[in-house]
Every structure is written in structure tokens, then in C-alpha cells.
Amino acid sequence: MNDSAPAIEVCGLTKSYGKYAAVDDVSFTVRPGVITGFLGPNGAGKSTTMRMMVGLTPPTAGHCTVLGRDYKHLPNPGRHVGVLLDASAQHAGRTGHEVLTLAATLMGLDQPRVDEIVDLVGLTPTEAGRRTGTYSLGMRQRLGVGHALLGDPSVLILDEPANGLDPAGIHWMRGLLRDFADRGGSVLLSSHLLREIEVIADELVVIGRGQIVAQGSKADLLASSGTLVRSTDDHALAEALTQSDIAHTTATDSGYLTPAPAEHVARTAMHAGIVLTELRPAAETGLEDMFLRLTADHSRDNTKQGTR
Incomplete structure (x- = not known):
């Protein structure tokens, strides 16, 4: 495969159950040598998308290719693609060594x-x-x-692989995946541990209610996160922002995130007589605030306040 071609290409994947679209026209790529973080609130469609990618759930529409082929058409797929979607889906009566030995035998x-x-x-x-x-x-x-690594694949598709690991285990996982990508491997990584995604991912795909809400390099997405503002009276600040038609969502601890320029926010607060205690680019607050802002309209636990 050409190194410049995507290792994974997802094109318009859709999964509907009656009138409900669990995944709606999702498209993205994963490139060689890159760790792509796949993020979204609970129920956003991450796991369904990944199951469709490897043929476990038939799509209603769209398709996915891995290394240029439909996953089910890959010869001896474990030698090309390592998949971990549910760590609990292992035969409880077999030893760990037996689980790996059986898989190794099937892969030759x-x-x-x-x-x-x-x-x-x-x-x-x-x-x-x-x-x-x-x-x-x-x-x-x-x-x-x-x-997933047994067949020495060039692509990894991992759903919450760090779930249940202690800090030392998470550090180990981070190093393992970074080394894999640095050697030219491609990683699609779903995780609710936003700090770990922020540390390790090169690119991000954010999904909410089955639809892509943002994608691109981590650096570019964080740089476009807008403005973080906090004040001595956040309730009054929210009213002032609303009256000025400035969209805003609640930040992680306090204050608000807004796509408006800092100067516009500052002038609005000044005219309302509100004392600001913090005003800075939201990128400095990291991935968590960006994630909450992007998924505020899509989260099952909607914490949005004052959003227009």
C-alpha cells in the first residue's frame, strides 16, 4: 500500500434502526504513522461505527476500507488489522495463554x-x-x-483499551501505541479518558448523536477552540453574553467557552459592568473543554447553559 494513502477510509457510514439513526453519514480517514482519537459522549455512535468498520454490524449505507479493502475481504485479517472492541468478550474458561495460542493457530x-x-x-x-x-x-x-497485536498488524482499531488500567498501565499503553505509530502503524483509538487522548493523539474525530461534529489535527482543533471567560458573577456574565448574541457554553469548572474573539467578550463585559477574572484562548484549557463545547448539543448529559 502507498504510504500516502489512508490506512482506514470511512465513507458515509450509516446505521439506522427504524427511524432512529445511530450513526448518520460518518466519514473520516486514518493515515499511516498517525494515532487518531475517536471521541464522543456515551451513545454517540463510536462503538457502532467501529463494529461496522470490521464487519460485525452491517451498515444501512456507506462503506469502510482498511488497507484498501473491505475488512471481510482481507486475507487472514488478523495479520493486517488488530481489533479490540470488548476486552470482556473472552472465553472465561480458557487461560490467557490458551486464548492467544488458539488465535495464533488460526493465523498460522x-x-x-x-x-x-x-x-x-x-x-x-x-x-x-x-x-x-x-x-x-x-x-x-x-x-x-x-x-490485537498478535499477528503483527499495520493497523489497530481499539475501543477503550485503557479502561480498567491503573496509572502505570495507562503509561505503558501510551508508550506501546506511540511506538507502534512511530514505526508506521495506524491507530484508531476510542477512549473516554480525554487526558490520555490529548497526550497521545495526533488527529481527532469527534462524534455526537451519530454525526461528526469536528475532525482534524489535534493542534488545529485546539487552536480554534475560541475564548474562555470567567468573572466575579458568572450569572450576570451569561446574561450579558446572551443579550449580545454571543454563543457560549459552560466551561469545565466555571465561566464560559465562546467562539467569539476575546476583545468582543471583554467589551461586552465592560459595558455590563462585569469584572472579569480570566480571559484567554480556550486552547490553553485543553481537550476537555473543547470536547464539552463541541458536544454540548449532542451529550446525553447535557450541561449546556445559556447556549444560543
């Missing part, structure tokens, strides 16, 4: 690869010899990541 891999992967994901021989039904969530995540 030798036993030494299993031992290499067990070591890579940080499972001790004793842990690998235990039945997966006794595993903690973090151990199941490590085994699931090992399963």
Missing part, C-alpha cells in the same frame, strides 16, 4: 509469538496460565491488546 503463527506477546503486554507466566474468568478488567485489557 508459531508458538514463540504467543510467548513474545505475553511478555510484551506485561502478563506474568502465572497470570497467563490463569483462566480469563478470574482476570481483573485491566488484565483482560492487556490480553485483548495482546490479541
Whole structure:
């Protein structure tokens, strides 16, 4: 495959259940050497999209290619694409070593690869010899990541791989994925741990209620996040912004996020006699505030206040 071509290309993926569109015309790409963060509130359609990408859920419309082919048409797909969608979907009666050995046999891999992967994901021989039904969530995540990496793929599609990991495990996961991408691999990573996505992702795709609400490089999206404003009276500030037709959403701790220029916000506050305690580019507040602003109209737990 040409290195300049997308490793993953999602084109108009749609999944409808009757009149309800769980995923609505979603399109994005994942490039070689890039970690792409796939973000959205609970119920936004992330998992459904990823299941359609690997043929587990049939799309109502649209298609996805991985390495230039439909996933189901890839020969021995585990040798090309590593997938982790549910770390709990492992046979509880098999040991971790048996899970990997069976997968290796199906892929045509030798036993030494299993031992290499067990070591890579940080499972001790004793842990690998235990039945997966006794595993903690973090151990199941490590085994699931090992399963995804077993065939030495060039693409990873991972849904919440850090869920259940302790801080040391998250640090390990971060290094593993960064090394994978730096060697030319492509990673699509869904996670609710926004801080981890902010640290590791190169590009972002943000989805809300089944539709893409933003996508692009992390740097560009954060740079266009608008203005963060806080005051001694946020209620009065919200009224002043509303009266001036300045759209705004509640920031993470206090104050508001707005796409309006800082000078416009400052003049509005001054004319209303409101003392500002903070006024700066929202990009400095990081991914969390950007995520809340972008998904304010799409979140199941809508915390939007004063938005126009």
C-alpha cells in the first residue's frame, strides 16, 4: 500500500434502526504513522461505527476500507488489522495463554509469538496460565491488546483499551501505541479518558448523536477552540453574553467557552459592568473543554447553559 494513502477510509457510514439513526453519514480517514482519537459522549455512535468498520454490524449505507479493502475481504485479517472492541468478550474458561495460542493457530503463527506477546503486554507466566474468568478488567485489557497485536498488524482499531488500567498501565499503553505509530502503524483509538487522548493523539474525530461534529489535527482543533471567560458573577456574565448574541457554553469548572474573539467578550463585559477574572484562548484549557463545547448539543448529559 502507498504510504500516502489512508490506512482506514470511512465513507458515509450509516446505521439506522427504524427511524432512529445511530450513526448518520460518518466519514473520516486514518493515515499511516498517525494515532487518531475517536471521541464522543456515551451513545454517540463510536462503538457502532467501529463494529461496522470490521464487519460485525452491517451498515444501512456507506462503506469502510482498511488497507484498501473491505475488512471481510482481507486475507487472514488478523495479520493486517488488530481489533479490540470488548476486552470482556473472552472465553472465561480458557487461560490467557490458551486464548492467544488458539488465535495464533488460526493465523498460522508459531508458538514463540504467543510467548513474545505475553511478555510484551506485561502478563506474568502465572497470570497467563490463569483462566480469563478470574482476570481483573485491566488484565483482560492487556490480553485483548495482546490479541490485537498478535499477528503483527499495520493497523489497530481499539475501543477503550485503557479502561480498567491503573496509572502505570495507562503509561505503558501510551508508550506501546506511540511506538507502534512511530514505526508506521495506524491507530484508531476510542477512549473516554480525554487526558490520555490529548497526550497521545495526533488527529481527532469527534462524534455526537451519530454525526461528526469536528475532525482534524489535534493542534488545529485546539487552536480554534475560541475564548474562555470567567468573572466575579458568572450569572450576570451569561446574561450579558446572551443579550449580545454571543454563543457560549459552560466551561469545565466555571465561566464560559465562546467562539467569539476575546476583545468582543471583554467589551461586552465592560459595558455590563462585569469584572472579569480570566480571559484567554480556550486552547490553553485543553481537550476537555473543547470536547464539552463541541458536544454540548449532542451529550446525553447535557450541561449546556445559556447556549444560543
